[in-house]
Amino acid sequence: MGSILASVVEGVGSMALYRCLTRQGGTRSAAGRRRSSAGPPGSVDERLRTSDPHIHAVGDAVEKVDGLTAETTLVPLANTANRQGRVLADVLTGRPGEDRPVLGTAIVGVFGLQVASTGWNEKRLRAVDLADLELAYAPAFGSAKDPVNMLGYVDQNTLTGVTPTVQWHELADAMAAGASLIDVRGPAEFAAGAIPGAVNIPVDELRDRLDELPEGALIVHCAVGVRGHIAAWILAEHGRAVRNLDGGYRTWAAGVASQAG
Secondary structure: OOOEEEEEEEEEOOEEEEEEEEOOOOOOOOOOOOOOOOOOOOOOOOOOEOOOOOEEEEEOOOOEEEOOOOOEEOOOOHHHHHHHHHHHHHHHOOOOOOOOOEOOOEEEEEOOEEEEEOOOOOOOOOHHHHHHOOOOOEOOOEOOOOHHHHHHHHHHHHHOOOOOEEOHHHHHHHHHOOOEEEEOOOHHHHHHOOOOOOEEOOHHHHHHHHHHOOOOOEEEEOOOOHHHHHHHHHHHHOOOOEEEEOOHHHHHHHHHHHHHO
């Protein structure tokens, strides 16, 4: 098999490159999945080889495999970097060794508190993931219609354009541009407080009062969004251009109050 000669070729940021040769030439790494030579800097295969099979790379700047999606990602953590060093040592000495997928587990201390995370953080969660999460159900612990799943459904509708929306701080400009605002709450709710310029047509009466709707673009809203979503679907089925006010009247009222304060 021949002995292995390994030396650090170059340090690139938080990545160390190693040139490894056998006396017969080439590398003793077993054949495996390879990254494209056109891949991003830091691309390696599961044996930590770069596009040059004689050069391996380990460290923070080397790409990892996401343990949740199997996609390549960057996880600049000391634990994973050190483990790559151990795997590379095994590879260079002919022992079994393969880089494993990572979750990205980290912890920091902040003002006397300990903050830890593992897996994807909030920014990386996509709507489809929230909607498809299988969550534990029992009345004492969670609803059969878990709020996390419901949030995912809402995000899916928004991202796919199924239910176009407008935010509370965008409402004034949308109305100034010609959109008409339809309040689909009940008459008592409307009388207790309404957005200036809104026309009240309760959602249960909407199909029978379509001829009362103004021409042009419409924005619908209820108290928090559910009835507005239903109204938007009804109007869209009748060929109207319509958006739902995210968060409904309550979010609009809270936003306006925060600006006034």
